[in-house]
Amino acid sequence: MFTNHKSYGGDFGKQIINDIKASNTLEIASGYFGVSLLDEFTKDLVDISKRGYCRILIGMIYHEGVSKNQKKILLELDEKLNEINSKSGVFISLRQFHGKVYKFTKSNNEEKIYIGSSNFSDSGFYGNIECNTLVDNESEKKNISSFLSHLFYGNEFTAPLKKVELFIKSKKVKKIKEKLKSFEIKETNFPVIKPISQVDIKLRVDEQPRSSLNLYFEKGRKNKNTGKYSPRPWYEVEITTESKDRGKDYPIGKFTAYAKDSGKFYKLNMITASDNNKAITTKDNREILGELIKGKLERDGHLEKYEKITLDTLRSYGRDFISLKKIKDKEYYLEF
DSSP: OBOSBTTTTBOHHHHHHHHHHTOSEEEEEESOBOHHHHHHHHHHHHHHHHHSEEEEEEOSHHHHOBOHHHHHHHHHHHHHHHHHOTTOEEEEESSOOOOEEEEEEOTTOOEEEEEESOOBSHIIIIISOOOEEEOOOHHHHHHHHHHHHHHHHSSSSEEEGGGBOOOBGGGOOOOTTTTGGGGEEOGGGSOOOOOSEEEEEEOOTTTOTTSGGGGGGSOOEEOTTTOOEEOOOTTOOOEEOOGGGOOTTSOOSEEEEEEEETTEEEEEEEEEESGGGOEEEESSOHHHHHHHHHHHHHHTTSOOTTOOOOHHHHHHHTOOEEEEEEEETTEEEEEO
16 A cells, blocks of 8 residues: 555655556556656656557546646657557546556566556655555456556547647636627517416436536547547537426427526527437527526536536525426526
């Protein structure tokens, strides 16, 4: 066990350095990384690649972004590793991966695998009190090796760094209601009609952690021109319904929704689509509905940008459903 405490195994970083020097291959899967540690380890990572290969997966930065310096050092390391052989390089998880796994293989094919809490960073290797352990069960080692292979090559949510567009955190800030503002109307144009019926649609965010209101956490889109993946816009959302939600007054196809928010009034062009019209969103751009829903959560202090909406988020807000109140054919009030 290695905890960065002298009485309980000592610094994890010292053990990792010893294993790098004694091994021919290295696979790291870590949620985060630190610039200073990566810079310190670059020569060792290049050397182990020359003896075999070195693959590093970073799991949490695709949606959260990086600093300019972080992006620079990742690109430089990836280029150095790629120059040595095609098996080596930096990889990015397009879905959130928060694990910490370190696998070494020696010249005699002996494998050493550590799992625990330490990110590939100074704090993870030296500063924080962590808990990492050497896996000695052969069956578990086999399962972890298989999982690592899946992380690097056997899935649809991992891509080499050169195929990913990492965004710089400071440049990813958008104004709330940047698109929604175009659909603002005067209060005098907002209808005052008693609803004919009401459809309440539960927001099943814990069942849909990467879809519906959390589309941002999908793997994103591949740019046809550059061939690189980039995250979806933060405000892009849709509302996914179940068959029990879609009664006789559920909208089919195009419809209009009127909404109020913080003393402002909106007329939104909406649409239901996909199988059995199960998906509800704004027709002109799916970010418009997101600015309405996420904007409310952000302003009231229940949601931070680039944070998942969970059931706890909605409970804190005090509402876990939206309402569509029909006022006439193809026209509704939308309330959240």
